[in-house]
Amino acid sequence: GDSVTQMEGPVTLSEEAFLTINCTYTATGYPSLFWYVQYPGEGLQLLLKATKADDKGSNKGFEATYRKETTSFHLEKGSVQVSDSAVYFCARGPQGGSEKLVFGKGTKLTVNP
Amino acid sequence: NAGVTQTPKFQVLKTGQSMTLQCAQDMNHEYMSWYRQDPGMGLRLIHYSVGAGITDQGEVPNGYNVSRSTTEDFPLRLLSAAPSQTSVYFCASRLTSGGSDEQFFGPGTRLTVL
Numbered sequence: 001g002d003s004v005t006q007m008e009g010p011v012t013l014s015e016e017a018f019l020t021i022n023c024t025y026t027a028t029g030y031p032s033l034f035w036y037v038q039y040p041g042e043g044l045q046l047l048l049k050a051t052k053a054d055d056k057g058s059n060k061g062f063e064a065t066y067r068k069e070t071t072s073f074h075l076e077k078g079s080v081q082v083s084d085s086a087v088y089f090c091a092r093g094p095q096g097g098s099e100k101l102v103f104g105k106g107t108k109l110t111v112n113p
Numbered sequence: 114n115a116g117v118t119q120t121p122k123f124q125v126l127k128t129g130q131s132m133t134l135q136c137a138q139d140m141n142h143e144y145m146s147w148y149r150q151d152p153g154m155g156l157r158l159i160h161y162s163v164g165a166g167i168t169d170q171g172e173v174p175n176g177y178n179v180s181r182s183t184t185e186d187f188p189l190r191l192l193s194a195a196p197s198q199t200s201v202y203f204c205a206s207r208l209t210s211g212g213s214d215e216q217f218f219g220p221g222t223r224l225t226v227l
Binding site for chain 2: 031032034036042043044045046049051089091093094099100101103104105106
């Protein structure tokens, strides 16, 4: 089917811990891949993106690599901060004649001091 | 650029009332869409539009109407509000022609139906 699957939350970490949020997708081609972040009470904003296979997107210490062989786009950060507490959404760009983005269900991250 | 704007930020309705959620963008984006966000459900697509005069249904269109008379505006109408429509609503837009696939979101409208 047409889907993006990301790890269920919530995820709770201590400050400076390593973060991984897994994301896998289905695609017939090579669409763009995105991670969006939603801070409490706000809309979604783009965190990073990758437009082709083996691209690495990065921003604010977060990274994700477009892996076509495993159809994955896992989000990582080496040392999380309290300010990273938010909901993270993985998304796949449009393809196959559809203009719609496909979102995962979101993973809530809480970072404790 | 103001980006994607939504009004109102908060709204309380009684069952059976109607209202329109406003969405506007000033980036000349062809594609606009409405989502609702409920706890544990992620984002669900309600309606979308690929250009002025063109709209289509998403996953959860029942109880909602849209129109796209201009490139800038994409209002969402609730004809007869129900408690099941209590949610946070997000409008989003992006280019579809020759450019980034990045989708831009508005700040959201928090709707409560009593």
